[in-house]
Amino acid sequence: MAQTVGAGSLLIAWQLKDKRVLIVGGGEVASQRIDSLLTTDAKIIVVSPSDGLNPRTKRFMDEYPDRITYHDRPFSGPEELEGMDMVLTALDDVELSRNICNVSRNARIAINAADIPDSCDFYFGSQIRDGPLQIMISTNGNGPRMANLVKKKLQGALSGLEGTTITKVGKLREQLKVRASGVGGDLGKRRMKWMTGVCNAWEMEDLASLDDALIQKLLDEGWENDRVPTFSELGGRPKANLKSAAAASSFTISPAIGFVAGVMCTLLVVLARRK
Amino acid sequence: MAQTVGAGSLLIAWQLKDKRVLIVGGGEVASQRIDSLLTTDAKIIVVSPSDGLNPRTKRFMDEYPDRITYHDRPFSGPEELEGMDMVLTALDDVELSRNICNVSRNARIAINAADIPDSCDFYFGSQIRDGPLQIMISTNGNGPRMANLVKKKLQGALSGLEGTTITKVGKLREQLKVRASGVGGDLGKRRMKWMTGVCNAWEMEDLASLDDALIQKLLDEGWENDRVPTFSELGGRPKANLKSAAAASSFTISPAIGFVAGVMCTLLVVLARRK
Structure with missing residues (x-):
């Protein structure tokens, strides 16, 4: 049934649109956290004395002043956490880091404390991104280096078409929802089944060439007749599969x-x- | 700097040891949620009338009675959420699902509502697991089918040695922390640098053959002398790369x-x- 039971994490894609994330610290780990957060739409708040700022942290602040609010001071107390949706500590001071964890936990704010795994609500991992496609590799605390080795292997397996294909399939799905609107129920199931049929029957490079005209044609001749036409039936020209x-x-x-x-x-x- | 900026999710590995997760609903989606949660150590609570139970949900309940608590009833009200650390709805009733989302959000409990992306704190994705290695593929709501296609590609790139290797490297790291204990600071940095050196210099199949004796030898001759000996220097026999x-x-x-x-x-x- 479940492949391996117990001892693992729940890998999830956290939504941070319009959310406020506090980073305490400005060193190398803080710069990695900012990098991860910039892929989202979070508002990033950094609290750190300026002499503790890593060059990369500074570059991010210069490049994304609309995304990052910077307070040049040491962490001043629990009131820093007010209005925050997530807190990340990146400090050498373990005692302070643990204190911030306790305050966060009491306020039910999600917390990650670098290098103190037992105080974390969640861990980070190695990441791959290609447009809407995001891949995370976690070793459940067993070494970030191994996650990077696995990441390189996985990168080698991707063709580079995946991001584009997912965007195009997303557009098809959106247009299908316009034609056959409604949440859940039998219609939702029929939509899901038809989308699965298309994704199974079409090659990735065929899906990647879905433009607005082809999407409408596919919906007209496919969805409306409850079938999945082939790519070439719709006049799509087969491309050489490299x-x-x-x-x-x-x-x-x-x-x-x-x-x-x-x-x-x-x-x-x-x-x-x-x- | 950051590969793609904005519009993405923060992919994280949520920790659920001794946490309570409520699933409202018992159908196919609920069975997928249970499958994901069984890989963690969460206590799972399912609330659903028994006539809404999917065969797979039932099988999970029979097989893991110590992990899953089942209440044969419809969702009765906000008091169901008391003491919960996470709530997942898997309901056809969109109205009820949205209500549960609101109550959860007010109580600052992390929530996922199947099929209502704008009400979710987080999304699920396709997952691969090999012991301590977990990989998640997210399309940021652009179609679960595409995530599965990418998953198959990635599975083909893995040798099957990764889980074992990560476990062995984790043991090496643990033993290193026993020899050179302490959190953070210069020692932490030296440990991380040496571990990175070993993982870079040794092949994956060499790392996979690290047993207790070889770990001690590697620490004696490597860590203590601040160098990274080769696998064959320590008497390791090179294995054929399958x-x-x-x-x-x-x-x-x-x-x-x-x-x-x-x-x-x-x-x-x-x-x-x-x-």
Whole structure:
């Protein structure tokens, strides 16, 4: 049933639009936190004396002044947490970090304290992003370095078309909801089933070429008739699949070379014996 | 700097050890939620009339009675949320679902409402798990089907050694902390740097073969002398890399088949001409 039971985390995509996130500290870890938060729409508040600011933290502040509010001072007390939706500590002072954790927890504000895993509501992990696609790799506290090694492997498996494809499929889904509106129930199930059908039947590069006209055609001829037309039925031109083409050539070239080598060797032997 | 700015989620690994998670509903979505939660150590509470239970939800309840508390009744009111650390609704009744969201938000309890993205504190995504390794794929609400397609690609890139390797590296890190204890500061930085050195210098299959004896040897000869010894220096036997071995054989077999075919065809022609 469940693949591995217990001891793991619940991996989730937290929504931070219009939310306020406090970072206490300004060093290297703080710069990593800012990097993660900039991918969201959170309002970022940094509290740190300016002599504790990492060059990268400073660069982020210069580049995104509308996203980051900076207070040049040490953490002054529990009142700093008022109005915050999330708190991240990135401090060398473990005692202070633990205190901030306790105040956050009492105020039911989600907290992450760098380097004190047992005080954290959540952990960070390595991340990959391509437009709407986000991938997170967590080792559940067993070493960030390993997460990065796995990240490199996963990056190698992606074609670079995934982000575009997901955006296009998202547009198709939106347009379908305009045609067949309503939340949940039987209609929701029929929509989900049809979308799954399209995603299963079409290649990723076909989905990536969905423009407004093709989306309307797919809805007219597909959704309205409760079927999934093929990409070429709708006049889509099949593009060469780079990956399969490469695989096919490596399969055909090497036996061909072997064949020629076999012919030549045998001819050499036969010719040598004839003399 | 940051790869893509704005519009994304903060992907995090939420910690649920000894936390109470309420699921309202018992259908297919509820069964998916239970599946995700079973990978953690959360206490799961399900509220749903028994005629709304999906077969998979029932199987989970039978198999994990110590993890799942079941209340056979419809959601009775805000008092159901008392003492909860997280609430997940999996209901067809959108109105009720929205009400539960509001109560949760007022009580500052993290909430996910299936099929009502604008009411969610967080989204779920496709997940891969191999022991301590967890990977999440989120399309930021642009279609679960696409997340599954990406998931399959990523699964193909993993060798299956990653979970074991991460566990072994985690043990090495633990033992290092026993030798050089203390949180944060210069020692913390030196530990992190040395661990990174080991993970960079050693192959994944070498790290996977770290047992207690080898860990002690690595700490004795490496950490104590502030250097990273090679795997073979410590007497580790290099193992065949399964993936490269497989790749090598596919490269040699097909030219070989070609060669034999070449020899046979040529011989046939030569023999035919001799008659």
